[in-house]
Amino acid sequence: MLQSQIPNFVRKEFPKDEESYNAKVLIRAGFVDKLMAGVYSYLPFGLRVLNKINNIVREEINAIGAQEILMPALNPKENWQQTGRWSTFEALFKIISRDKKEFALGPTHEEIVVPLAQKAIFSYKDLPFGLYQIQTKFRDEPRAKSGILRGREFMMKDLYSFHADESDLEKYYSKAIIAYQKIYKRVGLDALLVEASGGTFSKYSHEFQALSENGEDSIIYCKKCHFAQNSEINSSKSGDLCPKCGAPLILGKGIEVGNIFKLNTKYSEPFKLKFRDKDGEEKLVIMGCYGIGTSRLMGTIAEISYDDRGLIWPNSVAPFQIHLIALSSNEEKENKKIFDRALKIYSKLLKMGVEVLFDDRKEKSAGEKFAESDLIGIPVRLIVSQKTGSKIEFKKRNESKSEIVDFSFIKKYCSGIKNEVI
């Protein structure tokens, strides 16, 4: 992508009204724009990151056999009355049509997916299966906060699984946990599997928590074994002993990056979602649901991976793999040589299938280009200038040293990252 062709949303200063780091840096670096509290536009760089996260999620959820669908965000009131959540789900956005009918904007989709699933469930032979979507969700949060970590409109992957019995749900639930752990690893996050309260969904649930000082949840966890609980269900303090292995517990702050529930018959009951088992007996379908806020995942990465110059994206979700920068010279002839050389490198990289952002802007000074480049946080920067001659300067965003290399070095590097994560 030629940088001269992309509208430049990068700002020289942090926005004054933001305190959370993800909001400050994502706005300043031109990844998102805030329309109102908790509602954001995803700009060219930001949408690339979000799409990459969505695709990683998609790949791992596909890998456990679930099928992707897309359900409507606009929901009829009746479905929400059926479960009682029209009145009990306080964050439900309600809208009124011109003929005074009421609708909901979907905050989660049990009310839609359950009657949908009924159309394909008749016998035990039709089970189990999983349906999921990646879609914009709406929640009328009493207080949107922390940039894109808690919005009123956000991107979420929601998966629903359908089973003949609880042991089958159990199996699926374990597969989902493994899929989730793969997702976090691929996007560069360490996430703890934490026991939590189930809220209105079920008695207990599991959350995935990325440890961060700016998280809004308190987590009590053990470094030795895998014990971890949300403080909402455990009042232990730092230093108390782990109930499982006896090692001292640690109290930390976490950002919830995923939440999974064993719904059992909670939603099949109100919709009478049933099937015939082997004996011809009618039974309620057992369900599980599994959510990841993918836009929140993007904010979490921003919240954790940065330095004083800006963002540092992991390769897997970076808007581009390589930031190629051509620096202008004062001699017109020399200048043409530099930009021609950079353009050749750009085309070669494109041919290799590398995602490269080429800063071909002639009017920007070197300092300005470097500052913007650090802010945007693409993993590798290549510089072509009068100084580099026929060679190229290669620098990783998370390292301070740079080296002067030939194109063959870059070729090798690029094939390396392809095998690694993509």
Next chain:
RNA sequence: CGGGCCGUAGUGUAAUGGUAGCACGAGACGUUUGGGUCGUUUUAGUCCGGGUUCAAAUCCCGGCGGCCCGACCA
């Protein structure tokens, strides 16, 4: 929903109740070219509605909006 802070050019900031100023950006000309060059010049603003006052960005009331704390949070 309770509490706190706040709202001035596109951005970031000044202005005891008394001329709305500065920097960046943007436009023009020149200059510079490896860490947000420099100079000249042009451009653009007090969230909205009331009130007090000779005079309001500033004080008062109401609204709208933003951030933070709490409550809440599939």
